[in-house]
Amino acid sequence: MTWTLEQWLAQWSQARIVFVGVGHVLRGDDAAxxxxxxxxxxxxxxxxxxxxxxxxxxxxxxxxxxxxxxLFMDAADFGAPPGAYAVFDAxxxxxxxxxSGWGGLNLALHALQEQLACPAFVLGIEPLALxxxxxxxxxxxxxxxxxxxxxHWYPQxxxxxxxxxxxxxxxxxxx
Numbered sequence: 726m727t728w729t730l731e732q733w734l735a736q737w738s739q740a741r742i743v744f745v746g747v748g749h750v751l752r753g754d755d756a757a758x759x760x761x762x763x764x765x766x767x768x769x770x771x772x773x774x775x776x777x778x779x780x781x782x783x784x785x786x787x788x789x790x791x792x793x794x795x796l797f798m799d800a801a802d803f804g805a806p807p808g809a810y811a812v813f814d815a816x817x818x819x820x821x822x823x824x825s826g827w828g829g830l831n832l833a834l835h836a837l838q839e840q841l842a843c844p845a846f847v848l849g850i851e852p853l854a855l856x857x858x859x860x861x862x863x864x865x866x867x868x869x870x871x872x873x874x875x876x877h878w879y880p881q882x883x884x885x886x887x888x889x890x891x892x893x894x895x896x897x898x899x900x
Contacts, residue, residue, distance in 0.1 A: 744774065747777075753860065808853075811848075
């Protein structure tokens, strides 16, 4: 199933959400997930993890956070114009071909659902270019800003100590 971000937030905004940015910052628009994680953190959104290109490395931190729902955020080709975004459930991610860039996310989604028995979703952001050494496109930068604004606007429940649950790929260690 697929939702707009607004629809998804309306359903889950009162839940303990862990936001997980996924992507490679040196591959152009693949930086969408980490950029979004940075923007959410800068806006004071709780429970944000930058997993870098390996979402499975963040699984212990996600499990420690005991979320009611997890939202992975990643650049993904789903046939929309660059910068478009939508939320996909685990079944939709599993149904996509490996070439969509969601192979690693599919494994992380299923591992997380087995460990926590909580729903996990992917916020896919349509990329323009994923070339090594490229900068993120203006379409991705605009989408990241708009998504961060929408997420920040919705109220969230807070875990008692969000600082203890995080993993920051840029630091390469658990917080």
